[in-house]
Amino acid sequence: KQEVTQIPAALSxxxxxxxxxxxxxxxxxxxxxxxxxQDPGKGLTSLLLIQSSQREQTSGRLxxxxxxxxxxxxxxxxxxxxxxxxxxxxxxxxxxxAQKLVFGQGTRLTINx
Amino acid sequence: xxxxxxxxxxxxxxxxxxLSLECTVEGTSNPNLYWYRQAAGRGLxxxxxSVGIGQISSEVPQNLSASRPQDRQFxxxxxxxxxxxxxxxxxxxxxxxxxxxxxxxxxxxxxxxTVL
Numbered sequence: 001k002q003e004v005t006q007i008p009a010a011l012s013x014x015x016x017x018x019x020x021x022x023x024x025x026x027x028x029x030x031x032x033x034x035x036x037x038q039d040p041g042k043g044l045t046s047l048l049l050i051q052s053s054q055r056e057q058t059s060g061r062l063x064x065x066x067x068x069x070x071x072x073x074x075x076x077x078x079x080x081x082x083x084x085x086x087x088x089x090x091x092x093x094x095x096x097x098a099q100k101l102v103f104g105q106g107t108r109l110t111i112n113x
Numbered sequence: 114x115x116x117x118x119x120x121x122x123x124x125x126x127x128x129x130x131x132l133s134l135e136c137t138v139e140g141t142s143n144p145n146l147y148w149y150r151q152a153a154g155r156g157l158x159x160x161x162x163s164v165g166i167g168q169i170s171s172e173v174p175q176n177l178s179a180s181r182p183q184d185r186q187f188x189x190x191x192x193x194x195x196x197x198x199x200x201x202x203x204x205x206x207x208x209x210x211x212x213x214x215x216x217x218x219x220x221x222x223x224x225x226x227t228v229l
Contacts, residue, residue, distance in 0.1 A: 004156075034217065034218070041201075041223075042223065043220040043221050043222045044205075045220070046217045089157065100159055100162060100172070101157075101159065102159075103156045103158075
């Protein structure tokens with residue numbers, strides 16, 4: 001059974017810092033990995049999707065890497081801003097077609113002005 | 114552009130009452146559709162997914178059911194709610210592709226359900 005773990009559970013940093021969020025998964029036979037952002041009381045916003053054949057994806061100040069063999073992914077946020085404060089969720093896809101995602105518990109990020 | 118709607122946004126129901134949550138997607142055809150639940154202190158859990166009209170797959174045994182009466186409509190139901198059904202319910206959709214076989218999932222705004 002696939003299990004996804006995110007460390008740390010919460011992180012608080014001053015504005016402007018670069019930071020890394022971690023995600024690990026137990027079964028390396030994945031098809032892709034997604035990073036999402038969730039603001040309090042809101043739905044999820046997709047940030048980045050990395051296919052199993054890819055090593056990384058970039059979008060603006062965000063960079064996600066994937067090491068499938070070791071079961072790890074990182075989300076790098078450059079020059080953090082207060083607007084980046086949210087919960088960040090990592091999810092892996094366990095089956096083709098219907099894309100059944102298995103989520104981690106998330107990292108609650110607070111950027112202090 | 115594609116949009117996904119969920120209603121109601123919030124709901125407070127007594128134990129034993131029925132439930133119907135609705136999700137609709139606009140701007141796309143033949144999407145894969147999903148229902149998730151996010152309970153307090155727990156991660157997101159996939160409840161149901163659908164690859165077509167009338168095709169529903171259940172991920173966890175529970176007193177909930179799902180239906181897809183139209184291509185872009187997904188309904189989550191219960192005949193009798195339990196306290197443990199409280200949570201944040203999220204609907205999502207993804208494009209069904211042949212290659213790559215998997216794609217990004219897009220989530221709706223969610224429904225906050227409180228069972229008293």
